[in-house]
Amino acid sequence: MNEDTNEANEAAVNDSRIPYVESPIIMATVRVITPFVFTFGLFIMFHGADSSGGGFQGGVIVGTVVLMLGIAFGIETTRDWVGPKLPVVFISIGVLAFLLTGVGSVILGGGFLEYSVYGIHHASKYGIEFVELAIGLVVSSIVTGLFFAIAAGMRNSGGETV
Amino acid sequence: MSAIEITLLVFVLSCALATALLRDVLGSIIAFSAYSLGIAIVWVFLRAPDVGLTEAAVGAGVMTVLFLLTIAKTVRPTDNQTLENIDFRALGVAVALVAVLSTTLFALPPVGAHDSAVATDNVTDYYLEESYKETEVKNAVTAVLAAYRGFDTLGEAVVVYSAGVGLLLVLHKEAFE
Numbered sequence: 001m002n003e004d005t006n007e008a009n010e011a012a013v014n015d016s017r018i019p020y021v022e023s024p025i026i027m028a029t030v031r032v033i034t035p036f037v038f039t040f041g042l043f044i045m046f047h048g049a050d051s052s053g054g055g056f057q058g059g060v061i062v063g064t065v066v067l068m069l070g071i072a073f074g075i076e077t078t079r080d081w082v083g084p085k086l087p088v089v090f091i092s093i094g095v096l097a098f099l100l101t102g103v104g105s106v107i108l109g110g111g112f113l114e115y116s117v118y119g120i121h122h123a124s125k126y127g128i129e130f131v132e133l134a135i136g137l138v139v140s141s142i143v144t145g146l147f148f149a150i151a152a153g154m155r156n157s158g159g160e161t162v
Numbered sequence: 163m164s165a166i167e168i169t170l171l172v173f174v175l176s177c178a179l180a181t182a183l184l185r186d187v188l189g190s191i192i193a194f195s196a197y198s199l200g201i202a203i204v205w206v207f208l209r210a211p212d213v214g215l216t217e218a219a220v221g222a223g224v225m226t227v228l229f230l231l232t233i234a235k236t237v238r239p240t241d242n243q244t245l246e247n248i249d250f251r252a253l254g255v256a257v258a259l260v261a262v263l264s265t266t267l268f269a270l271p272p273v274g275a276h277d278s279a280v281a282t283d284n285v286t287d288y289y290l291e292e293s294y295k296e297t298e299v300k301n302a303v304t305a306v307l308a309a310y311r312g313f314d315t316l317g318e319a320v321v322v323y324s325a326g327v328g329l330l331l332v333l334h335k336e337a338f339e
Contacts (some may be wrong), residue, residue, distance in 0.1 A: 024174070024321040034332060044215070048236050048301060048304050049299035049300070049301055049304050049308075049327060050301055051300070051301055052211035052212045052215060052301065052303075053212065053301075054212065054301075054303075054304055054307070055243060056216060057212070057215040057216050057219055058215070060219040060220055060223070060224055061219055063224065064219070064223055064224060064227075067224070071227075074256045075168070084334070085331070088301050088330060091323055091327060092323075092328055093321045094319070094323075095319055095320060098315075098316055098317065100190065100318050102313070102316055112230055112312060112313055113308070113309060113312035113313070113316075115297075115309070122298055123301075124296070124297045124309060125297070125298035126320060127297055127308075128297060128299050128304060128308040128309060130303070131308045131312070132304070132308060132316075134319075135319055138322055138323060138326075141326075142322065142326035143224055143324065145330045146228060146326070146329065146330070146333075147224075147227065147228065147231070149329070149330050149334055150228055150232060150331035150333065151231050152333070158259075
């Protein structure tokens with residue numbers, strides 16, 4: 001992975017064709033809209049328990065925040081800021097959190113995902129919201145990772161990758 | 163069907179045709195994005211806002227961005243032809259497949275029918291009546307996904323995980339080798 005980042009840095013320095021839009025309109029729009037989109041994504045994730053929405057949809061919306069930052073501030077810059085490992089780490093944390101929530105209730109003597117054995121206030125409501133958050137984490141990290149992985153191909157813009 | 167629904171269906175179908183037929187890849191992607199947006203609204207008309215939200219976020223949003231990134235690797239066709247040449251044998255196969263699949267349409271109940279299996283099934287009644295008492299969430303879809311069928315959803319999350327990590331590995335390899 002070290003090789004990867006070095007190469008990415010070199011390419012960022014050498015290649016003048018970095019996909020970076022120096023448009024004040026895009027920059028200003030992204031600056032203003034990003035917090036709202038992020039909040040909306042979290043809202044969809046949390047609110048999925050009581051109205052339409054859920055972890056998957058909210059996760060995609062949160063993932064688009066990173067996409068917007070990438071388009072406004074340069075994909076390479078955002079990619080270096082996020083780092084190559086972070087999306088994979090987040091994906092794994094999301095799946096593990098879901099898995100442990102499910103298996104944990106079995107260990108405590110209940111069924112799979114039987115939230116009530118955790119003994120917290122409104123266990124199943126908050127349990128479901130926690131699981132939705134875990135799904136959202138998986139989905140948003142995959143969207144981000146795919147975005148950077150596909151954009152990385154643009155550096156060899158001749159189109160011919162060997 | 164109301165006029166607005168017919169307009170929507172015509173819009174969706176023409177966008178789908180434009181996606182397949184346009185020779186310019188950028189135009190094709192924009193048509194595909196419009197198609198996704200149309201389908202998202204169709205889902206809302208079919209009373210499935212969850213699916214509509216997914217279609218709008220994934221189909222019209224993220225997929226368009228990923229496609230736009232991908233076409234940076236393609237070249238614009240040099241000739242002035244606007245539409246793709248149609249391969250009539252492939253068209254024949256596609257039309258035959260659609261015709262065979264369409265035969266199942268007559269077995270479906272009308273949209274919103276009172277006597278459809280979905281509306282009269284005991285399982286549906288159980289979920290609608292008991293899900294709030296048992297899981298304390300008002301959205302029955304979420305209750306089914308995260309409580310009653312939690313094991314299925316875990317399987318889905320693991321499938322997304324495997325597909326995502328596998329793709330990231332392959333794409334990183336291609337990007338850096």
